[in-house]
Amino acid sequence: MxxxxxxxxxxxxxxxxHPERPDRLIAVRxxxxxxxxxxxxxxxxxxxATRLELLRVHQGAYLDELGxxxxxxxxxxxxxxxxxxxxxxxxxxxxxxxxxVVDELARRGDGVGFVAVRPPGxxxxxxxxxxxxxxxxxxxxxAALRSAGERVLVLDWxxxxxxxxxxxxxxxxxxxxxxxxxxxLFPGSGVPSEIGGLAALDRIVNxxxxxxxxxxxxxxxxxxxxxxxxxxxxxxxxxxxxxFDGHRDDPMADFALSSGDFAHLATWAAGLAPAPGRLAVFxxxxxxxxxxxxxxxxTLSAVLGDPSANEAPTNGGPGSDQxxxxxxxxASTLTLVTAQRDAEEAS
Amino acid sequence: xxxxxxxxxVGFDGSPDAVSACAWAMATGRxxxxxxxxxxxxxxxxxxxxxxxxxxxxxxxxxxxxxxxFNEARLSWHVADGDACSVLLRCAEAPVxxxxxxxxxxxxxxxAGMLIGSTSLQLAERSAIPVVIxxxxxxxxxxx
Numbered sequence: 001m002x003x004x005x006x007x008x009x010x011x012x013x014x015x016x017x018h019p020e021r022p023d024r025l026i027a028v029r030x031x032x033x034x035x036x037x038x039x040x041x042x043x044x045x046x047x048x049a050t051r052l053e054l055l056r057v058h059q060g061a062y063l064d065e066l067g068x069x070x071x072x073x074x075x076x077x078x079x080x081x082x083x084x085x086x087x088x089x090x091x092x093x094x095x096x097x098x099x100x101v102v103d104e105l106a107r108r109g110d111g112v113g114f115v116a117v118r119p120p121g122x123x124x125x126x127x128x129x130x131x132x133x134x135x136x137x138x139x140x141x142x143a144a145l146r147s148a149g150e151r152v153l154v155l156d157w158x159x160x161x162x163x164x165x166x167x168x169x170x171x172x173x174x175x176x177x178x179x180x181x182x183x184x185l186f187p188g189s190g191v192p193s194e195i196g197g198l199a200a201l202d203r204i205v206n207x208x209x210x211x212x213x214x215x216x217x218x219x220x221x222x223x224x225x226x227x228x229x230x231x232x233x234x235x236x237x238x239x240x241x242x243x244f245d246g247h248r249d250d251p252m253a254d255f256a257l258s259s260g261d262f263a264h265l266a267t268w269a270a271g272l273a274p275a276p277g278r279l280a281v282f283x284x285x286x287x288x289x290x291x292x293x294x295x296x297x298x299t300l301s302a303v304l305g306d307p308s309a310n311e312a313p314t315n316g317g318p319g320s321d322q323x324x325x326x327x328x329x330x331a332s333t334l335t336l337v338t339a340q341r342d343a344e345e346a347s
Numbered sequence: 348x349x350x351x352x353x354x355x356x357v358g359f360d361g362s363p364d365a366v367s368a369c370a371w372a373m374a375t376g377r378x379x380x381x382x383x384x385x386x387x388x389x390x391x392x393x394x395x396x397x398x399x400x401x402x403x404x405x406x407x408x409x410x411x412x413x414x415x416x417f418n419e420a421r422l423s424w425h426v427a428d429g430d431a432c433s434v435l436l437r438c439a440e441a442p443v444x445x446x447x448x449x450x451x452x453x454x455x456x457x458x459a460g461m462l463i464g465s466t467s468l469q470l471a472e473r474s475a476i477p478v479v480i481x482x483x484x485x486x487x488x489x490x491x
């Protein structure tokens with residue numbers, strides 16, 4: 001069973017010519033319809049995240065300023081990110097959708113969640129918008145689960161590093177953030193030596209890979225580097241920041257993934273959920289509409305246990321050597337920082 | 348070790364304030380015989396639109412160098428992926444190794460009175476090396 005949110009009409013949040021546009025959600029809806037789930041599709045109503053729910057991850061001054069900026073008509077926040085008069089209420093709905101989906105999953109104790117919202121969220125920092133993102137949707141839900149005593153894994157396969165999510169949970173031992181992304185690429189963060197703050201060492205796992213990386217390399221990076229860390233962490237919930245801009249047709253980056261690769265990754269992610277009703281997939285990037293539609297379909301078919309994709313998985317791309325370097329860099333950073341921490345505590 | 352900066356990084360996004368900052372850095376760099384690195388943060392849309400700042404702003408920079416008698420042989424570009432603040436903060440490290448950062452008070456799409464997008468304020472707060480913020484009171488810096 002797939003539990004998703006009512007897809008908002010996001011027409012008010014648009015900037016002519018900008019790739020983060022309302023048509024993206026139409027493509028997502030088509031991908032969902034391709035699955036023909038019938039009674040196995042449950043749609044929950046939209047609700048806005050409350051100020052208290054947002055304050056778990058964002059600073060009050062930022063929320064006030066963003067709201068006021070939109071109320072005055074909006075504009076460009078930075079070179080990438082825009083807001084309009086309607087962006088503030090739509091962003092609050094996007095941040096609340098994950099909460100509604102997770103509530104329904106918890107109530108049923110069954111199913112898989114799919115949060116189809118825009119603007120995306122994983123670049124949004126505690127105190128500012130960035131990279132098309134206004135509010136960090138996945139972080140708002142992860143923080144709510146964490147405040148209820150859960151241990152949350154956030155798995156991010158958007159082609160860009162989710163610097164906002166990493167920053168929000170940098171020092172939180174109850175949230176494990178794992179990201180595989182193209183590097184170097186925007187936002188410039190996400191190197192292996194970023195392993196978390198002193199209170200949460202080894203709770204950040206960054207898996208940078210070069211342009212041209214194929215599905216076999218991405219899967220190996222997740223499974224070989226992050227797999228053991230995830231096993232040790234033992235999450236009680238799994239949230240996926242599912243960006244589809246790593247697809248080979250996407251104009252925003254240079255990974256060479258196919259929809260079949262996303263199906264493979266989704267099958268792996270589903271296997272990490274500790275029980276039924278403990279997995280939710282959040283839409284992040286993905287700007288080629290056909291690739292987005294097919295990748296959404298492939299991902300959702302896989303998390304529902306019956307993977308099907310219009311493209312075969314890819315292999316043979318670069319990056320295998322980077323996996324070994326990532327393992328070594330993480331281990332040496334962890335040794336160094338742990339020794340420093342212990343020395344400071346002893347003195 | 349000289350107390351004067353040998354390498355000056357200048358945030359350059361083509362905005363009027365960036366032009367003003369670049370002019371100030373050229374005038375100062377010329378006196379100190381410093382190397383100037385024009386730093387451009389490549390955002391998501393730069394990549395989407397395949398924009399190359401060297402091609403976009405090359406003429407503007409050459410004209411500024413001529414006007415301020417700055418030797419273009421001492422000028423280079425550093426284009427890196429990321430938001431402006433993060434990229435400029437990393438300029439203290441390899442490969443730029445800047446010992447001074449110069450920025451305009453407002454970037455291309457930053458709004459007066461809006462703290463959330465202010466690169467210069469964030470930079471001043473977090474930078475490990477000195478930061479000069481060139482005010483936007485004039486459209487371009489004029490040497491005294």
